[in-house]
Amino acid sequence: MAAHDAPYIFLALIAPFLAAAIAPLLTRALGHWAALPLALVPAGIFAFFCRALPDVQGGQALTGGYLWVPSFNVSYSWLIDGLSLPFVLLISGICALILLYSGGYLKGHPQQGRFFSFILMFMGSMLGVVVSDSFLMLFIYWELTSITSFLLIGFDHSREASRRAAIQALVVTGGGGLALLGGLLLVWNITGVSTISLLIEYAPALKASPYYFAALLLILGGAFTKSAQFPFHFWLPNAMEAPTPVSAYLHSATMVKAGVFLLMRLQPALGDTPAWETILPVFGGVTLLAGTVIGLRQTDLKLMLAYTTVASLGLLVMMTGFGTPHALESAALYLIAHALFKGTLFMVAGAIDHEAGTRDITRLGGLWRAMPLTFAAAMLAALSMGGLPPFLGFLAKEEVYEALVGTNPRALAFTLAAVIGNGLMFALAFAVALKPFVGPQRDLPGPHHGAASVAPPSALPGISHSRGENGKAHGHHIHEAPPLMLTGPVVLALAGLAAGIFSQAFHATFSSPMTSAIAHEAREITISAVPHLSLPFALSLVTIALGVVVYFLLDRAREAAAASLEAIGWGPDQGFDQAMRGLIKGAHVITRKIQTGRLETYIMVVFIVIAATLLLPMAIFAEWPSLPVWPAEAGIHELVIFAIAVIGLFAVVRAADRLTAIVSLGIQGFAVALIYMLYGAPDLAFTQFMVETLSVVILALVMTRLDLQPSDHRHGREMVKDALIALACGAGFTLLLLRAVQVPFNTSLTEFFSQWSKIVAHGSNVVNVIIVDFRGTDTLGEIAVVTITGLVILALIRIRVGGDVKPADNDPERSA
Amino acid sequence: MEGFMAVVVGIFFTVAIYLMLSQYIIRILLGVAILGNAVNMLLFVAGRVTREAPPIIGKGADMLPATAANPLPQALILTAIVISFSFFAFLLVLAYRAYQTLKTDDTHQMRLAEPEDAPPPPLGY
Numbered sequence: 026m027a028a029h030d031a032p033y034i035f036l037a038l039i040a041p042f043l044a045a046a047i048a049p050l051l052t053r054a055l056g057h058w059a060a061l062p063l064a065l066v067p068a069g070i071f072a073f074f075c076r077a078l079p080d081v082q083g084g085q086a087l088t089g090g091y092l093w094v095p096s097f098n099v100s101y102s103w104l105i106d107g108l109s110l111p112f113v114l115l116i117s118g119i120c121a122l123i124l125l126y127s128g129g130y131l132k133g134h135p136q137q138g139r140f141f142s143f144i145l146m147f148m149g150s151m152l153g154v155v156v157s158d159s160f161l162m163l164f165i166y167w168e169l170t171s172i173t174s175f176l177l178i179g180f181d182h183s184r185e186a187s188r189r190a191a192i193q194a195l196v197v198t199g200g201g202g203l204a205l206l207g208g209l210l211l212v213w214n215i216t217g218v219s220t221i222s223l224l225i226e227y228a229p230a231l232k233a234s235p236y237y238f239a240a241l242l243l244i245l246g247g248a249f250t251k252s253a254q255f256p257f258h259f260w261l262p263n264a265m266e267a268p269t270p271v272s273a274y275l276h277s278a279t280m281v282k283a284g285v286f287l288l289m290r291l292q293p294a295l296g297d298t299p300a301w302e303t304i305l306p307v308f309g310g311v312t313l314l315a316g317t318v319i320g321l322r323q324t325d326l327k328l329m330l331a332y333t334t335v336a337s338l339g340l341l342v343m344m345t346g347f348g349t350p351h352a353l354e355s356a357a358l359y360l361i362a363h364a365l366f367k368g369t370l371f372m373v374a375g376a377i378d379h380e381a382g383t384r385d386i387t388r389l390g391g392l393w394r395a396m397p398l399t400f401a402a403a404m405l406a407a408l409s410m411g412g413l414p415p416f417l418g419f420l421a422k423e424e425v426y427e428a429l430v431g432t433n434p435r436a437l438a439f440t441l442a443a444v445i446g447n448g449l450m451f452a453l454a455f456a457v458a459l460k461p462f463v464g465p466q467r468d469l470p471g472p473h474h475g476a477a478s479v480a481p482p483s484a485l486p487g488i489s490h491s492r493g494e495n496g497k498a499h500g501h502h503i504h505e506a507p508p509l510m511l512t513g514p515v516v517l518a519l520a521g522l523a524a525g526i527f528s529q530a531f532h533a534t535f536s537s538p539m540t541s542a543i544a545h546e547a548r549e550i551t552i553s554a555v556p557h558l559s560l561p562f563a564l565s566l567v568t569i570a571l572g573v574v575v576y577f578l579l580d581r582a583r584e585a586a587a588a589s590l591e592a593i594g595w596g597p598d599q600g601f602d603q604a605m606r607g608l609i610k611g612a613h614v615i616t617r618k619i620q621t622g623r624l625e626t627y628i629m630v631v632f633i634v635i636a637a638t639l640l641l642p643m644a645i646f647a648e649w650p651s652l653p654v655w656p657a658e659a660g661i662h663e664l665v666i667f668a669i670a671v672i673g674l675f676a677v678v679r680a681a682d683r684l685t686a687i688v689s690l691g692i693q694g695f696a697v698a699l700i701y702m703l704y705g706a707p708d709l710a711f712t713q714f715m716v717e718t719l720s721v722v723i724l725a726l727v728m729t730r731l732d733l734q735p736s737d738h739r740h741g742r743e744m745v746k747d748a749l750i751a752l753a754c755g756a757g758f759t760l761l762l763l764r765a766v767q768v769p770f771n772t773s774l775t776e777f778f779s780q781w782s783k784i785v786a787h788g789s790n791v792v793n794v795i796i797v798d799f800r801g802t803d804t805l806g807e808i809a810v811v812t813i814t815g816l817v818i819l820a821l822i823r824i825r826v827g828g829d830v831k832p833a834d835n836d837p838e839r840s841a
Numbered sequence: 842m843e844g845f846m847a848v849v850v851g852i853f854f855t856v857a858i859y860l861m862l863s864q865y866i867i868r869i870l871l872g873v874a875i876l877g878n879a880v881n882m883l884l885f886v887a888g889r890v891t892r893e894a895p896p897i898i899g900k901g902a903d904m905l906p907a908t909a910a911n912p913l914p915q916a917l918i919l920t921a922i923v924i925s926f927s928f929f930a931f932l933l934v935l936a937y938r939a940y941q942t943l944k945t946d947d948t949h950q951m952r953l954a955e956p957e958d959a960p961p962p963p964l965g966y
């Protein structure tokens with residue numbers, strides 16, 4: 026790949042979104058076979074990026090991009106190196122298999138096209154996350170993965186459990202995304218660079234900064250929520266409400282690794298500090314143990330897998346946190362191995378559910394005869410997950426132990442955690458992959474075929490517990506999953522085997538460049554699948570022994586885990602519910618307080634704010650106007666008219682009956698008209714006379730028809746309070762006006778109109794010229810307002826309300 | 842003169858706002874009617890006042906005499922008077938209709954949109 030490939034890389038990055046746009050149409054035309062053409066998109070992206078392998082193997086990083094917001098130095102730029110390339114290939118390769126799998130899994134589902142569309146959108150977002158070089162682009166894609174994950178978890182939106190899981194995932198991962206944004210912006214401020222590739226050069230300055238710890242915590246907030254680290258792990262098992270292909274793809278193989286990816290990406294920039302090497306291993310180790318112990322308790326195949334995913338993510342964070350050469354190598358190996366075996370096991374669990382009708386481990390058994398190929402894939406994956414040679418999982422686990430062993434207390438503690446965690450994961454791997462297939466044949470609910478097309482969406486595979494009980498579905502012939510659903514698990518399981526056997530080629534192509542990229546220096550991985558006598562190998566044997574023991578005591582282990590978890594009683598999952606309920610209740614209380622439903626309160630608040638707006642600036646900047654002087658030049662007739670206006674005003678307030686109020690309103694209105702007349706505004710005066718007359722007439726017409734008490738109802742404190750607010754506003758307007766007339770008057774507009782009214786517009790009455798000529802469009806708008814108001818009034822008067830229909834009753838059937 | 846008129850404008854505002862703070866629709870409407878006058882007077886005074894010289898260009902002249910009143914606020918107010926009148930008429934009829942239906946003009950009892958005993962929001966998902 027070379028520089029001229031940039032447009033093609035960009036095209037590859039947006040292709041999934043384009044495919045997502047056409048997926049529903051394609052599905053409408055082709056049905057579930059649309060999976061085949063759609064799978065070509067990720068397969069094509071996979072093939073395209075394979076061309077970059079030779080460059081990346083040589084330690085090169087492909088960078089490129091476009092300026093996005095040049096003024097803020099924001100770019101759309103990518104960084105494809107040893108770390109992001111394996112991710113790109115995993116994301117696109119598994120997506121192709123998942124699309125095929127969902128073609129079979131959701132066959133006949135009415136919303137299958139939407140599902141394909143969401144999956145492809147997710148793939149585009151995830152590709153963006155791993156190739157992003159620019160901080161802002163990383164953040165946007167990061168949040169896009171949260172949003173698409175929300176859509177996919179809530180795919181079966183008619184069930185409350187799905188909706189809850191979707192909201193929970195969005196709140197936790199979206200909130201973490203905001204923390205990540207804060208952290209990235211902080212890093213941007215400290216270093217002045219906004220791309221990851223440049224950031225590494227500034228690592229010493231960054232680590233020396235007093236804001237390093239804050240930035241680290243924020244970024245870890247993003248990574249830990251996304252990668253489901255304790256105590257944010259709870260959303261991931263709940264996300265199993267999603268259809269199984271989603272669990273296989275997002276919630277084990279790819280999206281949940283975004284947090285680990287971010288930590289690996291930033292390891293050279295942020296890592297190698299005491300904070301990093303304490304927080305990451307501790308949280309990772311706790312997550313590893315918590316995940317496996319809670320996983321033991323489960324009886325649902327998917328939930329068991331989900332908790333082992335949590336545990337695996339904990340292991341990855343722990344190893345990334347150690348930061349030693351072996352630790353980073355083991356993290357890289359384990360990450361790829363996990364994506365392969367966990368994707369397989371999830372697809373197997375889905376296939377079992379699809380064919381046998383249940384995922385309950387206590388009810389399944391003896392399926393190997395009916396589903397030999399599924400069984401084979403499951404075994405290959407479980408052997409890798411259990412860490413047996415010659416699988417990739419074995420290499421990863423050996424490397425983990427190689428990195429951890431030591432004699433100091435810290436090394437011992439983490440080695441112990443890793444051995445216990447891996448041992449329990451071994452037991453869970455075989456509980457999922459072996460238990461359902463061996464033993465006597467059981468009476469099972471049977472396949473889901475065609476169920477989705479006739480039943481409501483809640484009949485998705487996976488909610489099948491009630492199906493067996495209602496008794497109508499017994500005695501089915503269970504058979505192998507359809508080819509579309511077999512391709513994925515078989516290919517991924519074989520890939521895990523091949524990577525272990527041909528470990529030299531695998532290291533050269535993937536793991537060595539990946540480790541080099543994480544460590545930001547050249548590294549070579551040599552570990553092979555041939556067992557060799559050493560301390561790590563001894564630990565492996567201990568792990569396997571522990572796993573075998575737990576496997577055979579699984580039922581007892583489950584009871585023990587359940588008992589100890591019940592003793593704790595409360596978890597972050599319940600905490601989330603409490604927090605959400607608290608949010609709603611709190612919002613309700615606040616809304617009730619602010620929005621009392623009383624018009625009086627709202628108007629009061631408005632006028633208090635207006636008074637404050639008028640008075641505070643003058644008080645703060647000490648810009649009080651000088652006091653007005655008594656107008657000595659004013660004639661007695663002028664003063665009398667002002668007096669009449671003021672008397673009219675107070676008469677309105679004090680009026681004891683409605684006729685007095687109306688007449689007083691008229692008095693002040695006519696006084697205003699006279700004031701206009703006195704000060705050179707005859708047009709205004711005429712209009713005011715007309716309008717006041719009409720107002721009084723209409724008011725008299727309306728008010729005499731109502732049985733109202735127009736006199737003031739207020740007493741005592743209420744009256745004083747309202748009067749104070751009104752006085753404050755009145756004083757504010759007076760002071761504003763005084764201040765305004767005490768500055769020099771800008772006459773430029775007045776002069777303009779004076780100058781051009783006659784010459785250009787040929788009118789002598791300047792006011793009229795302004796209205797009909799210079800501002801003619803305004804007047805047109807005014808006329809339109811008056812017309813519309815007239816029509817509305819007419820409509821209001823003519824509507825006759827009959828009987829006892831409530832005005833707020835918006836039910837169309839009843840008001841019809 | 843403007844200083845004195847500013848005080849009168851302040852009285853207009855005070856009375857209008859005092860009426861609008863009432864709990865009865867009909868007094869709020871009286872307040873709205875006065876508020877229109879108050880705002881118009883504010884504009885009028887802010888454009889400075891002159892005595893008895895309307896902004897009309899005399900015969901033979903091409904421009905206003907220097908003593909003429911400022912035409913700009915007058916044009917603004919002319920529009921505002923008409924608009925506030927239609928607004929007032931609309932509110933009046935609306936209040937009338939509300940009274941016909943609800944048999945009250947007490948805003949405390951007009952709680953159809955935000956009922957006092959509204960149920961709390963659902964806590965589920």
